[in-house]
Amino acid sequence: MTSNSPDTENSDAGREGVKYRPIVTGPARTSSSRTRRDIGMFIFVLAVLVGAAVLAVRLLSPGEKPYTLSNYTFAEVRSADFIDSVTAPGTVAPVNTVDVRAAVSGAVAQLNVAPGDEVKVGDPICVLQSPELVAHREEARRQVLAAEDALAKAKLDSVQLEERLGREIVASEQAVVDAAARRGDLEELFEAGAVPRSQVDEARSAESQARMSLEAKQSELDAAVRSNALSVDTAARQVNVAKDALRAAEDAISRLVVRSPIRGKVLELGVVPGATASQGGNVAQVADTGSLVVKAKVPSTDVRLVTVGQPVSINLGGKRATGTVRNVAPKAEASGQSATVEVTIDFDSQPADVPPNSAAFVEIQVRKRTGVQSLPRGPYLGSSREMFVYVIEGSSAVQRDVRFGSVFGNLIEVVDGLSPGERVITSSYEEFKDRRKIKVVPEGGREAR
Known part of the structure; x- marks a missing residue:
C-alpha cells in the first residue's frame, strides 16, 4: 500500500534534490590492529623520552675528570749504534774426545x-785381571832361563874344545920340532957313514907326518872356532827371542792397567x-777440556747472515764469555718442524769449571748500524704491548702509535712514529693506557738511564 502523506512527499522531494555518492565498503578493522598501532606509538614516545633524558644528563653532568701523572720516568728519542745479532742455543763440546x-x-x-x-x-x-797373560809371562820367563842355560853351555863347550885342540896343537908342534931334530941328527950321521940312508929317509918321513898332523890340528881348531862361534851366536839369538817374548808378556801384563x-x-x-x-x-770416554768449543744450532733462516770470524757473546748459565765463529756447517739438519745449521764457535779464552755438554746461549754479532733512533727499554713496553707510547707535549702526554724494531742491550729501535728529540714516558702505562691524553706534572718526571 502506497502512502500519500505530506511527510512522504517531502521526503521524496528531498531525495530528488540531493545527489548521493555510492558507499564503498572495505574490510572491517579488527581490535588486534588497533593494539599494534597503540604499542608502536607507545614505544616511539618512550624512545623519545629516554633520548631526551640521556641528552639532559650529558648536558647537565660534569665531563670526565682528566688523569694526572705525577711520578714517572721519561726518555728522549736519540741516535745510537746498534749491533744486530743472531741468537741460538748451543752446547759446550770438546774438540778432542778420546775413546x-x-x-x-x-x-x-x-x-x-x-x-x-x-x-x-x-x-x-x-x-783388569787375566790369568792367561800371567801364565804366558811365567812361560816366557822359563824360556828365557832355558835359552840362557843353552847359551852358557855353548860357550863352555866352545872353550873346552878350543882348549883341547890348543893342547893338541902344542903337542903336534913339539912333535914336529922333535922330528926335525932327529932328521938333522941322522943326516949328519949319514954323512959320517954311521947310519944307513934308510934311517934318514924314515926320519924325514916322520917329520913330514908330524907336520901334516900339526896342520890337521890347526885346521880342526879353526873349524871348531867357527862352529863354536856359530853355536854361541845361535844360542844368544835364542836368548834374545825368549827375552823379547818375556818383554811382550810383561807389556801385556802392564796393559791390564x-x-x-x-x-x-x-x-x-x-x-x-x-x-x-x-x-x-x-x-x-775422556774429553780434552783444554779445547772446548760451542756447537750452536742456528735457524736456517738466519744462517745466511753468519760468517766465519764474527764475534760472539756466549752465556754459560750466568757466566759470560766471548768467542769467534770458527765454522758454519754446509748443510742444515731437521729439528722438529724447522731446520737448523750447526755453527762452531771458538772461545777467546777457555772457560774454567765448565763441563762438556753444558748448555749455552750465543749471540752472534752479524752487523753494526750507526745512527739508529732508539729508546731505553722499560715497563712501558710491556703495558703497551709495544704498540704505542705517550709523547710528552708540555704538561700533557698524548698516546701515539709506534713501530719498534730490534733490541740491542738496554735499547730498542724506533722504526716509525717518533722523531729525534721527542720525549716519551717510559714508566708503566697500566693505570691510563685506555686514555688518549693525560696530564703530566713536569716536576714529577725524571729521565730514565
Whole structure:
C-alpha cells in the first residue's frame, strides 16, 4: 500500500534534490590492529623520552675528570749504534774426545774413576785381571832361563874344545920340532957313514907326518872356532827371542792397567767391576777440556747472515764469555718442524769449571748500524704491548702509535712514529693506557738511564 502523506512527499522531494555518492565498503578493522598501532606509538614516545633524558644528563653532568701523572720516568728519542745479532742455543763440546779402549782382554778388577772426574795423562782408568797373560809371562820367563842355560853351555863347550885342540896343537908342534931334530941328527950321521940312508929317509918321513898332523890340528881348531862361534851366536839369538817374548808378556801384563792417553774429564764409563773387557773394547770416554768449543744450532733462516770470524757473546748459565765463529756447517739438519745449521764457535779464552755438554746461549754479532733512533727499554713496553707510547707535549702526554724494531742491550729501535728529540714516558702505562691524553706534572718526571 502506497502512502500519500505530506511527510512522504517531502521526503521524496528531498531525495530528488540531493545527489548521493555510492558507499564503498572495505574490510572491517579488527581490535588486534588497533593494539599494534597503540604499542608502536607507545614505544616511539618512550624512545623519545629516554633520548631526551640521556641528552639532559650529558648536558647537565660534569665531563670526565682528566688523569694526572705525577711520578714517572721519561726518555728522549736519540741516535745510537746498534749491533744486530743472531741468537741460538748451543752446547759446550770438546774438540778432542778420546775413546779409551782395552789393549788386552781381561776382567775388570778395579775402577779408578767415575764420570766427571778429572784425569791426567797416564792416570789409571781401571785394572783388569787375566790369568792367561800371567801364565804366558811365567812361560816366557822359563824360556828365557832355558835359552840362557843353552847359551852358557855353548860357550863352555866352545872353550873346552878350543882348549883341547890348543893342547893338541902344542903337542903336534913339539912333535914336529922333535922330528926335525932327529932328521938333522941322522943326516949328519949319514954323512959320517954311521947310519944307513934308510934311517934318514924314515926320519924325514916322520917329520913330514908330524907336520901334516900339526896342520890337521890347526885346521880342526879353526873349524871348531867357527862352529863354536856359530853355536854361541845361535844360542844368544835364542836368548834374545825368549827375552823379547818375556818383554811382550810383561807389556801385556802392564796393559791390564788401562790409562788415560790425554788430560781431560771422564764423560762416561763403558765397563763395570766384574765385567769382561774385550781387547779393543771401549772402557771410557775422556774429553780434552783444554779445547772446548760451542756447537750452536742456528735457524736456517738466519744462517745466511753468519760468517766465519764474527764475534760472539756466549752465556754459560750466568757466566759470560766471548768467542769467534770458527765454522758454519754446509748443510742444515731437521729439528722438529724447522731446520737448523750447526755453527762452531771458538772461545777467546777457555772457560774454567765448565763441563762438556753444558748448555749455552750465543749471540752472534752479524752487523753494526750507526745512527739508529732508539729508546731505553722499560715497563712501558710491556703495558703497551709495544704498540704505542705517550709523547710528552708540555704538561700533557698524548698516546701515539709506534713501530719498534730490534733490541740491542738496554735499547730498542724506533722504526716509525717518533722523531729525534721527542720525549716519551717510559714508566708503566697500566693505570691510563685506555686514555688518549693525560696530564703530566713536569716536576714529577725524571729521565730514565
